[in-house]
Amino acid sequence: MNQWEDIYQISLPLPFALRMIxxxxxxxxxxxxxxxxxLNIEMDVRAWQEAQAAGGWQWAEVEKIVLTHYHPDHYGLAGTxxxxxxxPVYLSRTDHEQAQMFFGRDSQMPEEMMSxxxxxxxxxxxxxxxxxxxRSFHPWVEPHPKASWLEPGDWIRLxxxxxxxxHTPGHADGHLSFYDPKRKWLIGGDFLLPKITPNISLWPNCHPNPLDNYLVTLERMKEREVTKVFPSHGPMFDHYNERIEALERHHAQRLNEMRSFVVDKRRATAFExxxxxxxxxxxxHNLRFALSETLAHLEYLRLRGELSVEERNGMVYYKEI
Structure with missing residues (x-):
């Protein structure tokens, strides 16, 4: 368990590729x-109990639970x-609604996503x-918490x-980060990670251009002076502006690679x-995110007028303008 003044980092295991949050x-x-x-899994329940024992605090001392966004590894154990x-559990209204849309028992999003x-x-x-x-995620995110809303521009005492x-969207539409202007510390969730690239995905019924949303967020967040970032994956880091610039270069390269592939083939599906x-x-699991990230980049190119689409026999193809 790492500590920086009043902030303690707790490592929670994950049963998929990220391994840890x-x-x-x-x-x-x-x-x-x-x-x-x-997640609401035994490994994470045990990790919280061990952190509690090591830190010498009781559940009754917890005055608030704050979520950066709705993805299961951040949201799943909140109700428990x-x-x-x-x-109280605080998050953005957008992400609360999307948690119900993706993981509610009555949601038809799984069938809609399949189509x-x-x-x-x-x-x-x-x-x-x-x-x-x-639907296999349901046990990992239940019970859903009774939520209270946070809005961009609010202040919250942590x-x-x-x-x-x-508001730091892109990875999730309602993603929130928390900034201490005195110490210039940022609790950043999955907005900015020290080593890996946050997944930027296009999903049905969500933001139609999530990559643009993310790139605009990166540009806007350059205005903040940040000396420490506390991320959801990877160690605390201090190379804030350098990391933003590296992510901008990464997405520019990926956009160029995808556009070139489509142009060379003359037309291609997102899956290709x-x-x-x-x-x-x-x-x-990995394919769902890879295809959604591919679609985020292709739609960014389409909406910028660099690619177009045509539909043949119920299949969408991207092609050069």
Whole structure:
């Protein structure tokens, strides 16, 4: 467990490729704040209990639970932590609504996503796995918390420090980060990671141009002076502007590679571009994110007028203008 003044980093195991998520405990004179929750799995329950014992605090001391966004590794255990602590759970209204859309028991999003991916070239043997795969997350995110909303521009007290609530979308439409202007510290969730690139995905019924949303966010966040970033994956880091610039270069290169592939082939489905960009050795979990990220880049190019689309026999193809 790493510590920086009042902030303690808790490592929570994940049963998929990322392997680990950082949650944070912030200690204050009146109580404790938890930042992000992990999954509702035994490994993460045990990790929280071990962190509690090592830190010498009780569940009754927790005064709030704050979520950066709705993805299962951040949101999943929040309802259980709320039951244990009685504390309010804060997140953006957008991400609360999207948690219900993706993971609600009555949601038809799994079938809608299957059809969406099939139209973009995903073969039936993969597409038909999507509904069961998405519904397999239900036990990891239940019970859903009773949520309170945070809005960009709000201020929230975490421990004994007032943080500005910043909207940092792209990875998730309602993603929030938290900025301490005195120490110039940023609790950044998945907005900015020290080594890996945050996944930027296009999903049905969500932002139609998430990559543009993310690139605009990166440009806007350059205005902030940040001396420490506390990310959800990887160690705390201080090369803030350098990391933003590296991510901008990464996406520019990927856009160029995808556009060149489409132009060379004259027309291609998103799935064909995905296999070219990310290879063919996938699980359904990884393929879902790879194809969604491919679509985010292709739609960015289309909306900028660099590619167009045509539909043939119910299949969407990208092509040069």
């Amino acid at each position: 950082n949650a944070y405990v912030i200690k204050g004179s009146t109580g404790i704040t938890l930042i992000d929750a992990g 932590l709320q039951q244990w602590t009685g504390a 969406f991916f099939a139209r973009h070239g995903l073969p039936d043997e993969w597409a038909t796995q999507i509904p069961d795969h998405m 421990g004994d420090v007032d943080y500005e609530v910043l 571009v995905c296999e070219h960009q990310f290879g063919t050795d996938h699980t359904i």
